[in-house]
Amino acid sequence: MPTPLLTQSTPASGEPPAPEAARPTHLREANCRALLRLLRKSSPCSKADLVRSSGLSAPTVAAAIAQLAECGLVEPIGEGKSSGGRPPDLLQFNASHAYVAGADIGGTYLRMMLADLHGQTVATWEARLGAGRKTPSAVVSLLREGLKAMAESANAVGRVRHITVGAPGITDVRNGVVKAAPNLQDWNDVPLQSLLESGLGIDATVENDVNLAAVGERARGIAHDARDFVFIAMGTGVGAGIYVEGSLHHGATWSAGEIGYLPVAGMPRETMRLEQTGQLERVIGGAGIEDAWSEALQREGIIEGPLPKLRASQIFDLAGEPTADSHQLAMEIVGTTARILADAIGILGLLYDPKLVVLGGGVGSHGVLRATTEIFLQENELAQPLLRTSSLGKQAQLFGAISLSLAAIEAGLLC
Amino acid sequence: MPTPLLTQSTPASGEPPAPEAARPTHLREANCRALLRLLRKSSPCSKADLVRSSGLSAPTVAAAIAQLAECGLVEPIGEGKSSGGRPPDLLQFNASHAYVAGADIGGTYLRMMLADLHGQTVATWEARLGAGRKTPSAVVSLLREGLKAMAESANAVGRVRHITVGAPGITDVRNGVVKAAPNLQDWNDVPLQSLLESGLGIDATVENDVNLAAVGERARGIAHDARDFVFIAMGTGVGAGIYVEGSLHHGATWSAGEIGYLPVAGMPRETMRLEQTGQLERVIGGAGIEDAWSEALQREGIIEGPLPKLRASQIFDLAGEPTADSHQLAMEIVGTTARILADAIGILGLLYDPKLVVLGGGVGSHGVLRATTEIFLQENELAQPLLRTSSLGKQAQLFGAISLSLAAIEAGLLC
Numbered sequence: 001m002p003t004p005l006l007t008q009s010t011p012a013s014g015e016p017p018a019p020e021a022a023r024p025t026h027l028r029e030a031n032c033r034a035l036l037r038l039l040r041k042s043s044p045c046s047k048a049d050l051v052r053s054s055g056l057s058a059p060t061v062a063a064a065i066a067q068l069a070e071c072g073l074v075e076p077i078g079e080g081k082s083s084g085g086r087p088p089d090l091l092q093f094n095a096s097h098a099y100v101a102g103a104d105i106g107g108t109y110l111r112m113m114l115a116d117l118h119g120q121t122v123a124t125w126e127a128r129l130g131a132g133r134k135t136p137s138a139v140v141s142l143l144r145e146g147l148k149a150m151a152e153s154a155n156a157v158g159r160v161r162h163i164t165v166g167a168p169g170i171t172d173v174r175n176g177v178v179k180a181a182p183n184l185q186d187w188n189d190v191p192l193q194s195l196l197e198s199g200l201g202i203d204a205t206v207e208n209d210v211n212l213a214a215v216g217e218r219a220r221g222i223a224h225d226a227r228d229f230v231f232i233a234m235g236t237g238v239g240a241g242i243y244v245e246g247s248l249h250h251g252a253t254w255s256a257g258e259i260g261y262l263p264v265a266g267m268p269r270e271t272m273r274l275e276q277t278g279q280l281e282r283v284i285g286g287a288g289i290e291d292a293w294s295e296a297l298q299r300e301g302i303i304e305g306p307l308p309k310l311r312a313s314q315i316f317d318l319a320g321e322p323t324a325d326s327h328q329l330a331m332e333i334v335g336t337t338a339r340i341l342a343d344a345i346g347i348l349g350l351l352y353d354p355k356l357v358v359l360g361g362g363v364g365s366h367g368v369l370r371a372t373t374e375i376f377l378q379e380n381e382l383a384q385p386l387l388r389t390s391s392l393g394k395q396a397q398l399f400g401a402i403s404l405s406l407a408a409i410e411a412g413l414l415c
Numbered sequence: 416m417p418t419p420l421l422t423q424s425t426p427a428s429g430e431p432p433a434p435e436a437a438r439p440t441h442l443r444e445a446n447c448r449a450l451l452r453l454l455r456k457s458s459p460c461s462k463a464d465l466v467r468s469s470g471l472s473a474p475t476v477a478a479a480i481a482q483l484a485e486c487g488l489v490e491p492i493g494e495g496k497s498s499g500g501r502p503p504d505l506l507q508f509n510a511s512h513a514y515v516a517g518a519d520i521g522g523t524y525l526r527m528m529l530a531d532l533h534g535q536t537v538a539t540w541e542a543r544l545g546a547g548r549k550t551p552s553a554v555v556s557l558l559r560e561g562l563k564a565m566a567e568s569a570n571a572v573g574r575v576r577h578i579t580v581g582a583p584g585i586t587d588v589r590n591g592v593v594k595a596a597p598n599l600q601d602w603n604d605v606p607l608q609s610l611l612e613s614g615l616g617i618d619a620t621v622e623n624d625v626n627l628a629a630v631g632e633r634a635r636g637i638a639h640d641a642r643d644f645v646f647i648a649m650g651t652g653v654g655a656g657i658y659v660e661g662s663l664h665h666g667a668t669w670s671a672g673e674i675g676y677l678p679v680a681g682m683p684r685e686t687m688r689l690e691q692t693g694q695l696e697r698v699i700g701g702a703g704i705e706d707a708w709s710e711a712l713q714r715e716g717i718i719e720g721p722l723p724k725l726r727a728s729q730i731f732d733l734a735g736e737p738t739a740d741s742h743q744l745a746m747e748i749v750g751t752t753a754r755i756l757a758d759a760i761g762i763l764g765l766l767y768d769p770k771l772v773v774l775g776g777g778v779g780s781h782g783v784l785r786a787t788t789e790i791f792l793q794e795n796e797l798a799q800p801l802l803r804t805s806s807l808g809k810q811a812q813l814f815g816a817i818s819l820s821l822a823a824i825e826a827g828l829l830c
Contacts, residue, residue: 170797228667242766244659251768252643255798258765263758265684272761272795343678346687350673351657351766353666380687382585383670 031056032064032414036073039093040118044077046088065091071415072097073117095120099156100409101163101202102401103143104209105129107183107236110142113398114150114160117413119220119406123150124398134185136178136192140199147200160202161409164401166209167192168237170274172254176206179254180274183236205404209233209397210257211248213390214241216400217358222391229356230348230385231396232259234341234364238281242352260285262344280344284337286312286363293333300329316366334372341369342376349383360390446471447479447829451488454508455533459492461503480506486830487512488532510535514571515824516578516617517816518558519624520544522598522651525557528813529565529575532828534635534821538565539813549600551593551607555614562615575617576824579816581624582607583652585689587669591621594669595689598651620819624648624812625672626663628805629656631815632773637806644771645763645800646811647674649756649779653696657767675700677759695759699752701727701778708748715744731781749787756784757791764798775805 038054039045051061068074075094079087095118103112106129114123125146127133133142143165151157169181176193196204207215214231217223223231223243231241240257242249249256261278263270270279282288289312297308307326310318319330345357359370370389377384390396453468454460466476483489490509494502510533518527521544529538540561542548548557558580566572584596591608611619622630629646632638638646638658646656655672657664664671676693678685685694697703704727712723722741725733734745760772774785785804792799805811 240766244664245662247660249659249767251798252770252800253768253798255764256766256768258768258797261765261797262762263678263680265678269680269758272765272797274796343684347677347762348766349670350676350687351655351671351763352664353668353671353673355667381689382673382676382687383666383668385667 028064028067029414031060032067033410035061035064036068036093036413039068039074039091040095043093044090046090048088050091067414071413073413093117096156097159098409098413099151099154099160100402100405101147101150101160102212102398102405103146103163103165104212104397104401105139105165105167105181105184106209107168110139110146111394111398112143112146112150113402114147114154114156115402115406117406119399119402121402122154122156125150129184132185134187136187136190136195139184140192140195143196144200161412162203162205162405163196163200164205164207164212164404164408165192165196166207166212166397166401168209170254170258171206171208171211173205173207173250176204178206182275182277203408205408207401207404208239208241208254208257210237210239211241211250212398212400212404213360213392213396214243214248214358214400215403216392216396216398217360217390218243219403220392220399221358221396222388223356223358226356228352228354229358230257230352230354231358231360231390232341232345232364233361234284234359234369235361236286237277238285238361240348242354244352259344259348262347264340265343280340284340284344284363289315289333289337289363292336293330296329296332302326312363313366316363316368320366320368331368334366334368338369338372339376342373345373345377345385345387346380346383349380349385353383354385356388357385358388358390360393360396362394365390365393443479443482444829446475447482448825450476450479451483451508451828454483454489454506455510458508459505461505463503465506482829486828488828508532511571512574513824513828514566514569514575515817515820516562516565516575517627517813517820518561518578518580519627519812519816520554520580520582520596520599521624522583525554525561526809526813527558527561527565528817529562529569529571530817530821532821534814534817536817537569537571540565544599547600549602551602551605551610554599555607555610558611559615576827577618577620577820578611578615579620579622579627579819579823580607580611581622581627581812581816583624585669585673586621586623586626588620588622588665591619593621597690597692618823620823622816622819623654623656623669623672625652625654626656626665627813627815627819628775628807628811629658629663629773629815630818631807631811631813632775632805633658634818635807635814636773636811637803638771638773641771643767643769644773645672645767645769646773646775646805647756647760647779648776649699649774649784650776651701652692653700653776655763657769659767674759674763677762679755680758695755699755699778704730704748704752704778707751708745711744711747717741727778728781731778731783735781735783746783749781749783753784753787754791757788760788760792760800760802761795761798764795764800768798769800771803772800773803773805775808775811777809780805780808 051058075092077090077092095116101114110127112125127142167178170179178190178192181187192206193204210233223229227246238260240259242257260281261272262280264279264283293315315330318324319334374387466473490507492505492507510531516529525542527540542557582593583598585594593605593607596602607621608619625648638644642661653675655674657672675696676687677695679694679698708730730745733739734749789802
């Protein structure tokens with residue numbers, strides 16, 4: 001059954017509805033937007049296809065298509081296949097009419113992506129964030145460099161409309177300010193959005209990096225369309241992105257999901273300080289896992305060779321290889337980490353009781369971690385969420401950023 | 416400026432809007448409901464007042480008032496004061512047209528309230544839940560007895576339309592089932608809603624008792640109209656009711672807010688079992704506080720007299736009286752409790768980052784607890800919520816229940 005796409009905006013409670021006279025314009029725009037979404041999904045297609053799938057009248061569709069063509073968003077691409085009569089003229093959504101960018105400021109790397117209006121990746125770029133390159137101005141310079149390189153390689157110069165940047169810290173999305181990011185350098189109350197807009201010359205959105213990964217997993221990954229779920233990132237840092245009723249939950253001071261500060265059972269009570277990493281992060285973040293590994297190796301008398309140099313994700317790789325010599329030792333580390341992670345998920349369960357928890361990040365994405373954590377979780381009788389591993393891996397943040405950028409420009413696409 | 420009350424229902428995304436032909440009826444109903452709300456607020460008032468404050472036309476208001484009068488919801492009450500011309504006919508909202516009930520099943524008492532359509536209390540009733548009176552069927556019998564007594568005393572027999580009952584346990588609101596309530600007797604997967612509807616002969620809603628208190632504090636108490644806040648109840652049990660974006664957050668398995676199971680710093684890791692009380696509840700629930708008090712008294716050599724017999728809330732009363740002999744000892748107990756409560760609120764802050772936390776319940780409502788907890792909370796640099804004491808005390812649950820009952824019958828009031 002076709003779903004009519006006619007929509008009408010609902011005034012927020014207490015606000016008067018738009019006056020009668022404003023409605024036709026408003027409806028025309030709503031129809032345009034709805035048809036654009038439809039075209040984006042089913043392009044190439046004919047006008048008749050759009051009439052059928054939109055439930056709108058043929059003249060309405062024709063008028064909207066004319067407007068979309070005028071804006072450069074739709075192009076005729078010749079005749080389609082005939083089903084008897086005259087072959088229909090096919091329309092194509094012009095995905096290269098504009099482009100959007102996404103970036104993820106990590107502790108060690110800056111990674112960027114450029115995508116067309118389909119959300120299709122057309123270029124990527126990355127740079128190492130060495131010492132001295134982690135200040136706000138250094139990062140903005142790198143972002144400018146990366147954006148220029150991507151736009152040139154994709155033949156998109158002058159058509160990049162928006163960038164969304166993920167920061168590894170507490171981020172005030174409304175005012176575009178990174179409040180604290182202890183893994184970077186001099187990132188306290190940085191007005192990143194305005195730095196980006198003046199430095200890059202395009203509109204910008206800033207968001208916490210883990211929240212972006214949650215957006216990405218929901219838009220294109222394992223949490224597809226989930227209304228309530230928690231994304232847990234474990235890498236250098238440990239944090240969570242939380243969806244409640246289909247919306248990201250940011251909290252009153254943009255700190256919702258800062259699970260890196262959760263207490264760890266058996267450890268002494270600790271005061272939470274913004275400029276310090278939290279207890280949970282110190283234990284099951286990358287550095288904590290590497291410390292536990294060193295201790296285990298020393299206990300076994302292994303102090304030379306390649307093993308002591310392994311990074312957290314490599315230790316977890318070893319745990320996933322039952323034939324490896326040090327598999328048992330690595331499994332022990334996974335077990336300790338999973339036990340503590342399960343406790344944290346137990347706490348999340350008591351407070352949010354989410355249906356789904358997605359594990360991601362460089363360390364968290366290991367399947368062996370999910371399997372072990374699940375065993376510990378099953379001991380609890382309350383609030384057992386489904387546990388899944390990120391399907392997008394490192395791309396989750398960037399896909400999330402592209403998704404937010406596309407949403408940000410949607411309204412402005414119609415000329 | 417008058418706010419036009421004309422509202423139009425928004426179809427859920429994907430659903431087709433109502434067909435054109437259905438609209439006039441629909442609008443008429445919406446106008447009736449809007450005028451009813453207005454009348455409820457400003458009664459007594461004249462038709463002219465309603466025209467002014469609704470922004471609707473005089474004939475529309477007249478038609479709606481006629482329908483409301485036919486349903487028995489509005490009564491003319493004679494002439495008002497003239498401001499020059501003919502004195503206007505005054506209309507009054509008939510709040511005693513129907514009644515709603517609320518009930519709170521506690522660990523020791525069953526308390527009930529009957530209210531008119533203004534939400535004004537017209538009767539209350541309570542009964543002790545001794546041993547043997549805590550089973551589902553015993554409680555439903557008591558509820559029937561209480562409802563009958565209240566209806567008779569308020570001259571409301573035959574006009575009670577709905578009851579909302581709060582249960583001290585995990586409650587599946589959608590299916591009306593109490594999944595577990597360890598402080599009662601034989602309450603596992605009890606279909607309370609249908610037991611109530613068949614036993615009492617009226618529509619019923621069931622909800623977790625702490626959630627009801629949160630609803631009450633938001634409707635009439637200290638959390639007035641807050642969109643994001645957490646209500647923490649401390650009494651026999653310890654639990655939280657959580658509002659996110661103006662809605663109660665229940666969670667995927669109705670367990671959101673079961674903070675009684677949170678871990679306590681320095682205590683061994685514990686598996687969460689439905690039929691057992693949780694770690695936090697065992698330490699800062701009433702019994703835990705009384706245990707700590709006994710230990711402190713024994714340490715001081717006080718083993719006789721009235722002090723060892725004090726209940727948790729009496730110990731907190733002592734702490735609030737600086738002239739009392741045992742004030743210092745009681746303050747010590749408050750300090751220990753506040754420290755652990757502040758840790759729990761710290762965890763809530765990391766996950767929800769609420770603007771406001773309201774402390775309620777028999778033990779939690781003590782001002783001295785709030786003041787001490789606030790001191791500990793201020794040590795943290797992350798997610799510091801505003802801390803307030805419940806303004807409704809024991810009434811919070813019942814006011815919440817009345818509020819949900821009124822909302823439940825609203826649509827059905829128009830005949």
